[in-house]
Amino acid sequence: MPAITIKPGIHWIGINDRTTDLFEGIWPISGTGVSYNSYVVSDEKTALIDLVKDTAESSFLDQLQDVVQPADLDYIVLNHMEPDHTGAINVLRSLAPDATIVCSAKAKPMLESFFGITEGVRIVADGETISLGNKALQFFAAPFVHWPETMVTYEPTERVLFPCDAFGGYGALRGVIFDDECTDMAFYEQESLRYYVNIVARFSGPVLRAIDKLGALDIDVIAPSHGLIWRQDPSRIVALYAEWARYATEPAHAGVTLIYGSMYGKTEEMMNAVAEGVAKVDVPLQIFDAARTHASYVLPSLWTKSGVIVGAPTYEVSLFPPVAHMLEMAMHKRIKNRKAAYFGSYGWSKGARHDCEKLTAGLDWDWTQALEVRGRPTGADLHAAEDLGETFAKSLLLG
Secondary structure, eight states, rough: OOEEEEEETTEEEEEESSSEETTTTEOOOOOOOOOOOEEEEESEEEEEEEEOOOOGGHHHHHHHTOOOGGGOOEEOOSOOOOOHHHHHHHHHHHHTTTEEEOOOTTTHHHHHHHOOSSSSEEETTTTHHHHHSSSSEEEETTTTSSSTTTTTEEEETEEEOOOOOTTOOOOOOOOBBBBBGOOOHHHHHHHHHIIIIIIIIIGGHHHHHHHHHHHTSOOOOOOOSSSSSBBHHHHHHHHHHHHHHHTTTSOOOOEEEEEEEOOSHHHHHHHHHHHHHHTTSOOOEEETTTTOOHHHHHHHHHHEEEEEEEEOOTOOOOOOHHHHHHHHHHHHHHSSSSSSEEEESSOOOOHHHHHHHHHEEEETEEEEEEEEESSSSOHHHHHHHHHHHHHHEEEHTOO
16 A cells, blocks of 8 residues: 555555464464554654564555655654564664654663664653644653553644554554545454453553543544554544443443353353353353464453353363463453353363362452353253353343
């Protein structure tokens, strides 16, 4: 995609990545891709805001030269030091040796440790402005959204906010970059939620503080470093991020995340009965086979739904490992205050139920119902499993 004008003198230059399998080496994106959005702001002086990872340098430079020659850059703004936004810095520095690198005070030592750069760096304070002529760049600290050195950049003349990872999402851009041109908004909103829970959710408090801090700005366009650029309704992505961030401390929507694993199909029989019971109640239900589903796709459901039902066999006196991994990820992302229930089968010893409670001990989950079956579930056991699902789902509607 060639450079695209966002506002007069402000251009998107981005790279679509459809070949990386794992974002941050963890989160699957092979089916969705991701964009790395960079921006050029041109006036009497010219600034480049955020870069791309080192494997995309060649395409990135082609995009940049569609707007400006690298040697003509006056400023290179690094909002965030993560290498998917800074990987091209050494190559760019060799082509633009006179450009000043602009970053926060906490970013400067990272710039040295990641890339060995110590000279030609300007530290900007919270609220500081750099004039480009008629245009300007103003910088606001946004610590832990989602690294401690993060800042956002604002162009007040055209009212464009460049928030780097904030308000971003997975999903390579499909020929268009703006929200009002997008024909599959549901996809991008879902991928923004998955991105939020995978990458940012642990820092929901700082996200809400940053939203409050930036609330006084007059914003026409939000131009993040991943995903769509929001120009028709920038308040939409802000509202979504605020809603998702509040789930860290406020009640989630009534709904059930059913996570299960099954070695020989006995627990899966129970799972189907539990799901029948939940389906009798008007609450959303998502079902995940922990052995076949990456945590990336399970975490958004856990984050947004108030109820969790775990179905797993006992494996060597412990919780079935793939299910245990899901609960460990819930602990890592600090998904708190969920109502929970357990069902499962065992052979020669129990243990799975105890591990469920142990793994979530720091999350204040309320473990309510439990159903454990030795060997294969009987017809009566399956009816009990159905009752468990229905009773649990009804309890979510009572608060």
